Amino acid sequence: MSMWFDETLHDGYHQGFQIKEVLFENKTDHQHLVIFESTTFGRVMALDGIIQTTERDxxxxxxxxxxxxxxxxxxxxxxxxxxxxxxxxxxxxxxxxxxxxxxxxxxxxxxxxxxxxxxxxxxxxxxxxxxxxxxxxxxxxxxxxxxxxxxxxxxxxxxxxxxxxxxxxxxxxxxxxxxxxxxxxxxxxxxxxxxxxxxxxxxxxxxxxxxxxxxxxxxxxxxxxxxxxxxxxxxxxxxxxxxxxxxxxxxxxxxxxxxxxxxxxxxxxxxxxxxxxxxxx
Ligand code: AG3
The missing domain is CATH 3.40.50.150 (Vaccinia Virus protein VP39)
Structure with missing residues (x-):
């Protein structure tokens, strides 16, 4: 079974990344932070459900x-x-x-x-x-x-x-x-x-x-x-x-x-x- 990360930035339209492995996930003092290994974009970092950066682009x-x-x-x-x-x-x-x-x-x-x-x-x-x-x-x-x-x-x-x-x-x-x-x-x-x-x-x-x-x-x-x-x-x-x-x-x-x-x-x-x-x- 594959796990996906779905970005929640836009109403009614989203992008999903297939997750290989979640490396870190926690609420910081300011926001929710997740870093995971994806199958196609290398490592990905998201804050409050919004993609911030990927190793590939x-x-x-x-x-x-x-x-x-x-x-x-x-x-x-x-x-x-x-x-x-x-x-x-x-x-x-x-x-x-x-x-x-x-x-x-x-x-x-x-x-x-x-x-x-x-x-x-x-x-x-x-x-x-x-x-x-x-x-x-x-x-x-x-x-x-x-x-x-x-x-x-x-x-x-x-x-x-x-x-x-x-x-x-x-x-x-x-x-x-x-x-x-x-x-x-x-x-x-x-x-x-x-x-x-x-x-x-x-x-x-x-x-x-x-x-x-x-x-x-x-x-x-x-x-x-x-x-x-x-x-x-x-x-x-x-x-x-x-x-x-x-x-x-x-x-x-x-x-x-x-x-x-x-x-x-x-x-x-x-x-x-x-x-x-x-x-x-
Ligand atoms: N900060 C910009 C993220 C913009 C995401 N917004 C969007 N997809 N409309 C990226 C931080 C990288 N250092």
Whole structure:
């Protein structure tokens, strides 16, 4: 008899993974966490019944959320990550040699601990990098109260349900703005536009009064079902988003970073939005 994990994110539509073995399952202080070995996507981690990451396709999401803002910026020294307890995003951020400090604020210590144990290829040693500083706390408190400023701030959150909800609010975006250096870039996971169209319109409505340049870039991540995923983009300068292909190719070439999804050409094309997304902003 086979066991299946059924995701509960969308009403009347779900994806299922055949489970080989459950590696960890428990309620943490903040959410329900499960990590299992699947038959087709390697190890899978879910929070409150929603797929967060799989070994097989995580590279697409983490490379895009890290490298699009970092290569657009050009000289990212200080990076702040909100969420991202599995460590995949931190791993990609630390591939940039200019990064001197990556502060990561994660609300749930158990997610970090269990992912280090059961998804070791996500962080791949990143948590032990001297440039990484891990803070256990709520991202909104950090950006509201910290007196540090960053070149790039990345929100690697859950969907706007449960602990992640606050990371999609105007007060959070105001905090992000005060923690960005001039010319700094904010990028955030913003759901699958076809399935969660309100996320695009709401995020745009909340970010655009605060930042000069607001937009979205996209990537198709198979296990975030329903089409292309959007990432929100906000910056007080329109320059970084307009970085030319030549500039991106030069920066990528000089960086010596190995990728499996990201290329400068994919980067440049990721800001091209289909009409149904443009219509909701
Ligand atoms: N966080 C984003 C999960 C998004 C799931 N939402 C969805 N399928 N619409 C992933 C954490 C990976 N570090």
């Amino acid at each position: 995580e590279f697409i999401y983490h490379e895009m959320l890290a490298h699009v803002p970092l290569f657009s910026h050009g000289d990212p020294k200080d990076v702040l990550i909100i969420g991202g307890g599995d460590g995949g995003l931190l791993r990609e951020v630390l591939k940039h040699p200019q990064v001197k400090k990556a502060v990561q604020v994660e609300i749930d210590q158990a997610v970090i601990d269990m992912c280090r144990q059961y998804l070791p290829n996500h962080s791949a040693g990143a948590f032990d990098d001297k440039r990484a500083e891990i803070v256990i706390g709520d991202g909104i408190d950090y950006v509201t109260n910290s007196d540090r400023q960053f070149d790039v701030i990345l929100s690697d959150s859950t969907d706007p349900i449960g602990p992640g909800e606050v990371l999609f609010t105007s007060p959070f975006y105001q905090g992000v703005k005060r923690c960005l250096k001039p010319g700094g870039i904010f990028a955030a996971q913003n759901g699958v536009a076809f399935m969660q169209p309100d996320e695009v319109s709401t995020t745009y409505r909340r970010l655009s009064p605060l930042f000069e340049d607001c937009s979205f870039f996209t990537a198709a991540v198979p296990t975030y079902v329903g089409g292309i995923m959007t990432f929100a983009w906000a910056c007080n300068d329109s320059g970084p988003r307009a970085s030319s292909l030549e500039v991106l190719q030069r920066r990528f070439g000089q960086s010596d970073i190995d990728t499996r999804y990201y290329t400068p050409e994919v980067h440049a094309g990721a800001f091209a939005l289909p009409r149904y997304i443009l219509n909701s902003i």
